[in-house]
Amino acid sequence: MKAAVIVFPGSNCDRDVAVALEASTGKAPLMVWHRDTALPAVDLIVVPGGFSYGDYLRCGAMAAHSPILREVKARAEAGTPVLGICNGFQIITEAGLLPGVLMRNAQLKFICKDVFLKVERTDSPFTRAYAQDAVVRLPIAHAEGNYYADAATLDRLEGEGLVAFRYAGADGSVSAAANPNGSARNIAGIFSENRRVLGLMPHPERLAEDLLGGSDGKVMFDGLVEALS
Amino acid sequence: MSKESAITPEVIKSHGLTADEYKLVLEIMGRAPNITELGIFSVMWSEHCSYKSSKKWLKTLPTTAPWVICGPGENAGVIDIGDGEAAIFKMESHNHPSFIEPYQGAATGVGGILRDVFTMGARPVANMNALRFGDPAHPKTRHLVNGVVAGIGGYGNCIGVPTVGGETNFHASYNGNILVNAMTVGLARADRIFYSAAAGVGNPVVYVGSKTGRDGIHGATMASAEFSEDSEEKRPTVQVGDPFTEKLLVEACLELMATDAIVAIQDMGAAGLTSSSFEMASKGGLGIEMDLDAVPMREEGMSAYEIMLSESQERMLMVLKPGREDLARSVFEKWELDFAIVGVLTDTGRMVLKRHGAVVADLPIDPLAQASPEYDRPWVPGVKRAVIDAAEVPAHEPLAALKTLVGCPDLASKRWIWQQYDHMVMGDTVQRPGGDAAVVRVHGSNKALGITTDCTPRYCLADPHEGGRQAVAEAYRNLSAVGARPLAVTDNLNFGNPEKPEIMGQIVEAIQGMGEACRALDFPVVSGNVSLYNETNGTAILPTPAIGAVGLIDDVNKTASLPFKQAGDSIILIGETKGWLGASLYLRELCGREDGAPPPVALHREKREGDFVRGQIAEQNVSAVHDVSDGGLLVAVAEMAMASGIGAEILPPKGVALHAWCFGEDQGRYLLTAPASQVPVILEAAHQHDITAQVIGSTGGRDLTLKGSGTISLEELTGINEGWLPGFMSAPDANS
Numbered sequence: 002m003k004a005a006v007i008v009f010p011g012s013n014c015d016r017d018v019a020v021a022l023e024a025s026t027g028k029a030p031l032m033v034w035h036r037d038t039a040l041p042a043v044d045l046i047v048v049p050g051g052f053s054y055g056d057y058l059r060c061g062a063m064a065a066h067s068p069i070l071r072e073v074k075a076r077a078e079a080g081t082p083v084l085g086i087c088n089g090f091q092i093i094t095e096a097g098l099l100p101g102v103l104m105r106n107a108q109l110k111f112i113c114k115d116v117f118l119k120v121e122r123t124d125s126p127f128t129r130a131y132a133q134d135a136v137v138r139l140p141i142a143h144a145e146g147n148y149y150a151d152a153a154t155l156d157r158l159e160g161e162g163l164v165a166f167r168y169a170g171a172d173g174s175v176s177a178a179a180n181p182n183g184s185a186r187n188i189a190g191i192f193s194e195n196r197r198v199l200g201l202m203p204h205p206e207r208l209a210e211d212l213l214g215g216s217d218g219k220v221m222f223d224g225l226v227e228a229l230s
Numbered sequence: 231m232s233k234e235s236a237i238t239p240e241v242i243k244s245h246g247l248t249a250d251e252y253k254l255v256l257e258i259m260g261r262a263p264n265i266t267e268l269g270i271f272s273v274m275w276s277e278h279c280s281y282k283s284s285k286k287w288l289k290t291l292p293t294t295a296p297w298v299i300c301g302p303g304e305n306a307g308v309i310d311i312g313d314g315e316a317a318i319f320k321m322e323s324h325n326h327p328s329f330i331e332p333y334q335g336a337a338t339g340v341g342g343i344l345r346d347v348f349t350m351g352a353r354p355v356a357n358m359n360a361l362r363f364g365d366p367a368h369p370k371t372r373h374l375v376n377g378v379v380a381g382i383g384g385y386g387n388c389i390g391v392p393t394v395g396g397e398t399n400f401h402a403s404y405n406g407n408i409l410v411n412a413m414t415v416g417l418a419r420a421d422r423i424f425y426s427a428a429a430g431v432g433n434p435v436v437y438v439g440s441k442t443g444r445d446g447i448h449g450a451t452m453a454s455a456e457f458s459e460d461s462e463e464k465r466p467t468v469q470v471g472d473p474f475t476e477k478l479l480v481e482a483c484l485e486l487m488a489t490d491a492i493v494a495i496q497d498m499g500a501a502g503l504t505s506s507s508f509e510m511a512s513k514g515g516l517g518i519e520m521d522l523d524a525v526p527m528r529e530e531g532m533s534a535y536e537i538m539l540s541e542s543q544e545r546m547l548m549v550l551k552p553g554r555e556d557l558a559r560s561v562f563e564k565w566e567l568d569f570a571i572v573g574v575l576t577d578t579g580r581m582v583l584k585r586h587g588a589v590v591a592d593l594p595i596d597p598l599a600q601a602s603p604e605y606d607r608p609w610v611p612g613v614k615r616a617v618i619d620a621a622e623v624p625a626h627e628p629l630a631a632l633k634t635l636v637g638c639p640d641l642a643s644k645r646w647i648w649q650q651y652d653h654m655v656m657g658d659t660v661q662r663p664g665g666d667a668a669v670v671r672v673h674g675s676n677k678a679l680g681i682t683t684d685c686t687p688r689y690c691l692a693d694p695h696e697g698g699r700q701a702v703a704e705a706y707r708n709l710s711a712v713g714a715r716p717l718a719v720t721d722n723l724n725f726g727n728p729e730k731p732e733i734m735g736q737i738v739e740a741i742q743g744m745g746e747a748c749r750a751l752d753f754p755v756v757s758g759n760v761s762l763y764n765e766t767n768g769t770a771i772l773p774t775p776a777i778g779a780v781g782l783i784d785d786v787n788k789t790a791s792l793p794f795k796q797a798g799d800s801i802i803l804i805g806e807t808k809g810w811l812g813a814s815l816y817l818r819e820l821c822g823r824e825d826g827a828p829p830p831v832a833l834h835r836e837k838r839e840g841d842f843v844r845g846q847i848a849e850q851n852v853s854a855v856h857d858v859s860d861g862g863l864l865v866a867v868a869e870m871a872m873a874s875g876i877g878a879e880i881l882p883p884k885g886v887a888l889h890a891w892c893f894g895e896d897q898g899r900y901l902l903t904a905p906a907s908q909v910p911v912i913l914e915a916a917h918q919h920d921i922t923a924q925v926i927g928s929t930g931g932r933d934l935t936l937k938g939s940g941t942i943s944l945e946e947l948t949g950i951n952e953g954w955l956p957g958f959m960s961a962p963d964a965n966s
Contacts, residue, residue: 010477011477016657017656052390055475056474110650113387113654114649204654207654213660214662
């Protein structure tokens, strides 16, 4: 599997996801600078976390209009899987690859901690290696991860099976108590209609090694390798 | 120079210069300075930049060891961590600005210390902090906690350097002077360290980073004076941070540092362009001619005075090799940062500044930078306090006392704080906040750094000498407790007004105590910062010589952490317990007393015990390790239990004063846990090393039982411990 990681000024999880990708694929991904307009043929495009352009406007809003995003969009439309993590989720949502918006966390603060997620769908290249309804532990680290969309959109996402992960308790129960940021219907990650685009706030690359406290995130990268190699 | 201000005695005084200092200015100049020159003297000779009150005593600290590559005097200290790699680190205060404007004050504190580290060629890999706030009941405390924590997070999270730990205390003495001490640790190749000494007459002097504005003018002078009620009027002297620009600056500098373009580099911190240019020139024995018109400015009509004294953030000054200007420019343009050739190195030894084509300042560099005043301020030794006999201290029911202690502001969980910091970015945080020390892997290797910040200000007030020793010893212990070999220290000395002999006495004695401990523990000081005048309306803070320390773990798979790991492990206490209650948290929180001599530190035992504990970790004999500090033994046990959700039963020895055994703060102690089968091995090893070790209980269940005194559920204990800070921060504001 050949992967590309898009690097914006202010990206800061680009190296972390590159390390996780390399651990699963055996080769370093291509790091693509935001000013590039051409993207070589790759099997996976990752838009990493961080604070693109300082997030001084709305999170992800400036990066969504950078030249490289036009190319990312075109590839996504042509079927190349795109993974947006944290700020990457905000960027691809701002760019219109996914519906909805990530608002300020309900308690208004940046929060960095491990959360439990319920895996809602496994019929995607990203989640195929997880068991249906599995409970996985991944960290969040954001101030704007409060997913919002109108009720009709949320109904459609749920109806079409496009919710990828929900915040849950350790036992898999989806409740308000397990919701760290106020996201609508505890949504932590969503797919595009063809499930070739995944955006999620938790960081799979941060728990992809037991030494760092867990490897539930590695399952996603290993699954991608299986699906896309 | 139009609109030139006259140099009146009032102007001199408002620049923080004494009459004697001004006399020295006249001597050095051979004439009266103009306002720009006076401003430059003022900031260069401020306490903050010149260390004039503390220099004499700082020189007594040990600063060398075979593994020290660069000690104090550069932007940060550098130590060898083997395999051609170096760790670069420093701690620095941003106390005064953080009190006036907590978010920006704390944020720019983080930005400043990050720059000190990446200026030397290191990629910053971890941030830490040591915070002291006033009495929780003080009307400003909540606002300050909120702003400082948000500011530290706002800067560190955005730039993408994990904030991996720290410490937070509350005490009424900080009501008017909070302490925000920020530490950064970076990694570099040992043969690619960058220094600040300018070299090469004719070489270009280059300005990079953000534009210069009118913010922060006289910040260094403000940080060198006491506060009064109108200090909030000084808000315009606080700078505004831009972590996004600093992120670009890190990447651009590291990219340029990978080439051979840079001769010398210095960040513009306190006193901005003034101190950076003077330091570079002074260290290189050269002069600089600078055209201030070339300085990138974000405001119009800035005077030479304003340009030289601005403390706008995210700026660097470099000397480049001739012919490398275009290469350097292209790197900074790629990162969309300002790049300007602002001057040239000369052999005159003078700083010549031009504005609008005219010379606006012409100063000799060395007399300013090196011959700055150095004071041997009068000091008096502290009055020794009486040792308190535990038998005279009321014996509260131990489990009730434990509840009070784990819920008191100093011991309550600081999760509310560190969850606002991204402590995982960069993917090498092996031990997250909440342990004795953070453990951060050296990227791409099997090694790791242990990092801690420590100080017990109430001990330092009780006896600055003993408190100085204890701060260093506790840092040593915290590193040892995770399995890290303690290598070196950075210090951040926070005190009141040094012009008062009793405060100067605290400074002198604390430094002497620190020096003793550093020498005994082979733990040299490689960098540091001094913050004096932490007084408001004449009331000083507790003396707070904060210690930041770094240790090395050779094999990242062989570390220890404080949570219990499984039921059925034995709990072993290392060190001697006499039940020292003087200056303890028990005395303060349960008895409302802050008196008594602090517990003494036996340095010869500290080293032996640290070596022993690290040995047991390396041999993987132990399942958990925690140092015993604030609150004493029972608090330490409770912390290990709460962190794991596994309970414990503790068997106090007979014939002791139970409250003193549970809560005495005798120094040099650790708790280890190990499966019963390992216990004889550990006890035998301890015996061989002449170390006191005894089994005091075992792990298991969901309760904490103190045999003979009762049981408390971990759920209740955890609720109290985790509840205090969020409850405090969300309580309705009494003022609004």
